Amino acid sequence: MSSMLKVEDLHVYYGSIHAIKGISFEVNAGEIVTLIGANGAGKSTTLNTVAGLMKPRTGTVLFEDKPLIGVPAHKIVSHGMALCPEGRRVFLQMTVQENLEMGGFTRPAAEIQQSIESVYTRFPRLKERYKQTAGTLSGGEQQMLAMGRALMSRPKLLMLDEPSMGLAPILVEQIFDIIKELHKTGTTILLVEQNAQAALSIADRAYVLETGKISMSGSAKELLHDERVQKAYLGG
């Protein structure tokens, strides 16, 4: 298996705060990889840095062997990588359809309609509400919209930041089913979650992030049964 995303010795600062202290990880094509960890461990910072929204002090990010550090955020999506950000961040005052159009911003106009249709096939709820502004959707629907919007760029690697945040358990299950489906249809997934149980149960491999460092890594199955992980993140 070739590595699709390779992050090496990444250091990120917020002002003088050393948020990410030299982490390295990789995501191979076809995998679901999850980063788990407590609040403030640096999971979102890591994803935001990979997506170009934050600049690291040092370190390398390679996507399909192309270096991404220094590439402005708006140019990263066309490399085939999309981030569905923490807190969904859909455009609340724009309609569902317009949100999806924005997701396809870098795609040729002729292909957009077809991609929107395929998002609607995957999320029929969005189709019912295509004219509504995103602000009127429920939390679960907004999450679906955020995912649909990220899929509009046809990413090879989809990064999901806390997709289950603030959702009712039944919706969490639904969202994780969708992630599994996306994976089956060939999308590589990098998943950041606080819901370690759910994340580990669908992932191939996992990294545990603790105050800016990777403290454990391995196959998701191993970590799911690891005593330390169970104690710290699975309420065991």
Place this chain on the structure above:
Amino acid sequence: MMNLLLNLINGISLGSVYAIIALGYTMVYGIAKMLNFAHGDVIMVGAYICYCSMSYLNLPPVVGVILAVIVCTVLGIVIERLAYKPLRSAPSLAVLITAIGVSYFLQNAALLTWKSDPKVFTSVVNLPSLSLFDGRLTISAVTIVTVLANIVIMIALTTFTGKTKMGKSMRAVSEDNGAAQLMGIDVNRTISMTFAIGSGLAAIAGVLLCSAYPTLMPTTGSMPGIKAFTAAVLGGIGSIPGAMLGGILLGVIEIFAKAYISTQLSDAIVFAVLIIVLLIRPTGLLGKQIREKV
């Protein structure tokens, strides 16, 4: 009765000028999250460009207007690039002070170029006045053209932001520029585009303003600029329909205050209205109430 009607029409016309200027303030605020206090002075530059092309180069008024729009559009892009872009991640106070600096720079550059003596601006509208009700109501052509221009601009902008890809991406940036970047939208380019549109509109406003009130000086833009800013805040800054509503309301209030209360106090009344509205509705008349779902 006829007087009331005439004052109302004049108010709407003056308000249309404020509205066109306010659009520039509100769009720039919505997208770059900054108050461009130099916006009023771009109006003045536009008026001077039009004046020079008509009086010195003897070009027809239409060409003068087009030149003014082109020069101001470029000026807006250059101001943003040189003065504001380097401060993209600076505290907003630094940007605000810079904007005031740019405003003084433009005024003084105009003073050097065109001197301090007021120029008499020839109206760009050479049409006869409209006479209604057996001549009891006369409306000047500039008044009508100004209102029409405002309507056309409003429709054009609404279509642009609602239907075109560029316009939609501007709305996306104004709502969440981080998320917009994740979509692949170039925020710097969008901000530049916004300055271009706002400044081009400022040129039109400047020409219309000076056609109705023909004294042109380097400080001509500052008071209308401040009033248009007031209009934008009154309507709800960041909102395009808000800028329209705020501008027209402000124009009508100003003319009515001048006609029925006191000419000297009219500005005080205008700003008093702003204060009262903001006390009752801090986000302005059509301002967005921030609602978020968790």
